[in-house]
Amino acid sequence: MVSFDHRQPGTDPAAWSAFLASVPAGPVNVAAYASVVVVAPHPDDETLGAGGLIATAADAGVPVHVVLVSLGEGSHPDSPTTTAAELADTRASEFRAALGTLHPSVTSEFLGVPDVGLREQPDTLRDALVARLDAAPARTLLVAPWRGDGHRDHRVAGEVAEAVVHERDDVDLLSYPIWAWHWDDPTASAAPWGDARALALSAAVLDRKRRALAAYRSQVEPLSPAPGDEAIVDERHAEHHLTPTEWSFGMARSRSRESFDAHYERKPEGWDFDGSWYERRKRAVTLAALPRERYRSALEIGCATGVLTAALTDRADDVLGTDIAAAPLERARARAPRARFLQAALPDEWPAGTWDLVVMSEVGYYLSPADLDRTIDLVLDSLADDGVLVACHWRHPDDEAVSSGDVVDERLRARWPRPALVRHVEDDFVLTVMPGADVRSVARDEGLVR
Template structure:
């Protein structure tokens, strides 16, 4: 848990402004977004973190809902002039005026009136489910929420519930940091950071909205206990011509069921020269001719699975999509391959503890469909599941992966950091890279 001293200047804005890494963060694609639901834990979160973006969405013709979970009534526990009840009434009105400013009067905020500092998944589940279901009826729906690692418990509980719900509904989810600008550092940016460039009109609307949050940006009075919450050293982080968001990893099952339903061959595995070459290079790079037991993670329609099956006695192939697995099953049957068991599972959450002592584990074109935390966990599970002489194969596309927090270079970089893994094979070219590892033996660096 992070706590904040209002007198602590935190990381100076100039240090962020000088960050080269921050300047090359990719742009969030808002093209075609026709429904967006914006969640705030407290009044002012929506304006600080996403006010300019909300204004942009409204100007683009999107339908937008803004939902605030609490009224931030515990912000001044020692106030001599305001009770929690009176401050709730003030914040209610300020929120309405601020949202009106960033939406040109088109949107009235929705108030859940949950306890400040006491948000729970149980209390949030119903309203979030309803709002995300509304957004899901759009063509390019978007859910916007506080960041799950922002350092405030309400921000984190709200973010995690929205992430899970949006992911299950195949609604793209982005999270905006608030307090991270205060305690974070420019030399360690979150994976999946993207930005929205704000026009002068977007920034003006955001500034007007902030002025309406008067009980946050100005002292309640000149008496002790009524000090300003958001002083200039905090507000300066939100005066940029950009707003920043962290991509949340969608739930793989609904996303890939839809992808495989809309197209018979969504990745062009049967027609693309890239796909054929990648599979040929991968199988040619395997250090052994035959592997007794293998695991293929993210098998999709089974093109690589079928090619690997000729080098394996018994193999399990896993995918999050039932639709993809049906196509893989048909491919394997057509080729008469009976040494492959197909399993539906979302990894790492549904990792089977019986997957141990494996001679070969292949993770091809799937690592970047995890969140950074999920990928770290999956990599650990794979390492532990290898036999002493087993091989872990990583193969990934090297270009940007739209709407997912990782790319291929991120995936392989994390593996290279592991002291528990020793790299045996390295192949890198413009479009893809392949690394093959074995478990590090004791005494090896």
């Protein structure tokens, strides 16, 4: 989680303006949707991040519904003049006034989650979104905070929205930043600008967004001159959001089964696993990184034509190889007759079992951020305490990839509860071995050190 202090000046809005001028962004066509649903973890998030979109969609006759998660009663925890309960009442009134300013047709609901409490009850938001989307006309645009925004409620809201959209073909997702404008650095941004979307706001819409934000007096003005009552969204913060363009990020989806089927139709062997010295050397490095000589049960995620799978059968009593495409599995079964194989789109079709070795080679960057996180969580849930995950990924650009080897490696290490046992980085690939709770070094296992 990003650490930042909203009381600090933060990134200069002018620095973002210069950066954004160079960002190629896709358009946002709200008229293409039958309805819009906006998730606001706190009152004012919907206006700051998507006020222009809300107004533009409502002007076009598209029904807009805002799901308000909490009342943001914790915005001034050190206030000497205003209690949390008073803030909740105030911010609820401000929320209604702001939505009415954006457009009188906008509807809303309040979920009653405590401020900074969404992590403890994500299903409250998930259930509300599923119910709303089930009742919505076909083709809905779901708008939610960017999961990397740096605030815990924003992260959880973004993750829940991504998970819900992943299960539906009739819903698209846009993610809006709020605090990233404050803490992020445009010269080395952490945001997914390759998926940027830009909505141009008319002068009238921008004026309504400005007036809607002004309705949040408890946030844009000090509650009093006393310390602890400072404005949360001061003029410098607001400047990030009151521009003629509203920025968001589209949702990256995992590479499809159809694209892999097409790849194997063109190249039945997939990649040159046998002939390429790069592939043979990388395979040798991967096998050498395994901390144990022998394993009970191994799972290979994305086994392709089974070249690495065959090598794993020499190191494990039972090996299961999975792949999203059917064609390579025919070759894999012939190449590795001692292994079992399963066609499965992971993480949705996760195989049952407990593994003391999981191998994820050259597949993580084909997964969306949400699917990668779910895959890591499923590995953790099914890995024996004495087991390891071995992840190896190409570090150069791949036009078919959703992310990159470095992104996968960073996310894996950030999400794993223990430090890496092995981490090998070179220009072409990064290989990481992540241990279970009871894994020790090879020397300690052999009694060479105590």
